[in-house]
Amino acid sequence: MPKLAVLGAGAWGTALALQAGRAGQAVTLWARDPARVAAMAAARENARYLPGIALPDGVSATADLAAAVQGAELAILAVPVQHIRAFLAGLPAAAPPLVTVAKGVELGTLLLPLEIIAALRPGHATAVLSGPNFAREVAAGLPAAAVVASHDQALRGQVGDLLATPAFRLYGSDDPVGVQVGGAAKNVIAIAAGVVIGAGLGENARAALVTRGVAELSRLAVALGGRAETAAGLSGLGDLLLTATGPGSRNFSLGLALGQGRTLAEVLAERVGVTEGVATAPAITARARRCGVELPICQAVADLLAGHLTVPEAMGRLLSRPRRDE
Ligand SMILES: NC(=O)c1ccc[n+]([C@@H]2O[C@H](COP(=O)([O-])OP(=O)(O)OC[C@H]3O[C@@H](n4cnc5c(N)ncnc54)[C@H](O)[C@@H]3O)[C@@H](O)[C@H]2O)c1
Numbered sequence: 358m359p360k361l362a363v364l365g366a367g368a369w370g371t372a373l374a375l376q377a378g379r380a381g382q383a384v385t386l387w388a389r390d391p392a393r394v395a396a397m398a399a400a401r402e403n404a405r406y407l408p409g410i411a412l413p414d415g416v417s418a419t420a421d422l423a424a425a426v427q428g429a430e431l432a433i434l435a436v437p438v439q440h441i442r443a444f445l446a447g448l449p450a451a452a453p454p455l456v457t458v459a460k461g462v463e464l465g466t467l468l469l470p471l472e473i474i475a476a477l478r479p480g481h482a483t484a485v486l487s488g489p490n491f492a493r494e495v496a497a498g499l500p501a502a503a504v505v506a507s508h509d510q511a512l513r514g515q516v517g518d519l520l521a522t523p524a525f526r527l528y529g530s531d532d533p534v535g536v537q538v539g540g541a542a543k544n545v546i547a548i549a550a551g552v553v554i555g556a557g558l559g560e561n562a563r564a565a566l567v568t569r570g571v572a573e574l575s576r577l578a579v580a581l582g583g584r585a586e587t588a589a590g591l592s593g594l595g596d597l598l599l600t601a602t603g604p605g606s607r608n609f610s611l612g613l614a615l616g617q618g619r620t621l622a623e624v625l626a627e628r629v630g631v632t633e634g635v636a637t638a639p640a641i642t643a644r645a646r647r648c649g650v651e652l653p654i655c656q657a658v659a660d661l662l663a664g665h666l667t668v669p670e671a672m673g674r675l676l677s678r679p680r681r682d683e
């Protein structure tokens with residue numbers, strides 16, 4: 358039976374471990390905290406991140422990273438973007454091909470997930486998996502689709518072979534930059550959509566914002582060497598539709614709370630899981646500025662989160678931009 362490692366046992370890592378188990382693989386799910394591993398092994402569930410969903414027999418948990426990747430054909434990297442660098446420092450040199458599923462841009466370096474891996478592990482085989490996927494729905498076996506992007510066609514096929522089932526449909530792409538930009542930007546735009554709804558600005562405003570959000574992620578993808586049409590796919594518009602409308606989104610719900618007048622500190626203090634758009638907003642706008650691309654919605658979110666703008670000021674700034682052709 359092929360062995361697959363899932364590195365990071367948050368909501369998405371756990372859901373993908375379940376999915377790989379369902380696809381027939383022997384899965385080792387790595388978590389850094391031995392106490393959590395022991396609790397998962399005893400209860401056969403990840404009570405912190407995915408309560409109420411049983412881990413099947415084919416999924417075993419470990420806190421031993423070397424053992425997790427030993428003999429694995431593939432490793433899914435499911436730690437949040439801001440922790441990828443620290444995680445990679447402890448990963449054995451002989452690790453299998455890495456498939457990152459994180460969505461964001463690293464603060465400071467302004468790198469996308471595959472760029473972080475390339476900087477630390479030059480030449481390592483990599484792919485990115487992204488799309489409109491709430492962890493809980495995938496874990497429950499509900500139908501979903503995602504895209505696997507890599508310049509390595511054989512690796513794209515291998516990821517599909519090891520992870521796809523009829524209910525989890527995987528498409529391929531040779532535009533990893535476009536796919537990563539979509540995944541990163543949609544989290545920031547989803548915060549903006551939540552603000553709009555929380556502040557009572559209406560569905561017209563949300564639809565306009567989501568559509569102009571696609572224009573933003575498309576512009577940035579092209580500037581970074583990706584393709585404009587990727588923005589209309591699962592990792593762009595598809596994920597934006599889910600995240601900007603689904604109340605289950607952490608990014609949308611954070612924006613919703615801000616729009617209702619709560620503070621960022623209050624909202625984050627109540628959360629267990631990561632809200633990637635918070636760190637990615639300043640990082641993606643800085644990356645865009647570096648290549649001369651304007652991201653007005655993402656910039657408004659970054660300024661709002663930093664406390665430089667109020668919600669009415671952010672909306673006023675977006676609405677008073679000069680008129681231009683679409
Ligand atoms: N949850 C979803 O529905 C979903 C779906 C698709 C993609 N994603 C993306 O997947 C990534 C992970 O999201 P999640 O929902 O699983 O997050 P989460 O907050 O549920 O879990 C994060 C996991 O990373 C671990 N972690 C944090 N810092 C670490 C470090 N330095 N080293 C090792 N492990 C560390 C945490 O212990 C935790 O297990 C994010 O980029 C997210 O945007 C999430």
Ligand SMILES: O=P(O)(O)OC[C@H](O)CO
Binds near residue numbers: 489547609
């Ligand atoms: O809950 P969110 O906002 O992190 O979104 C989760 C996934 O990225 C949706 O595809």
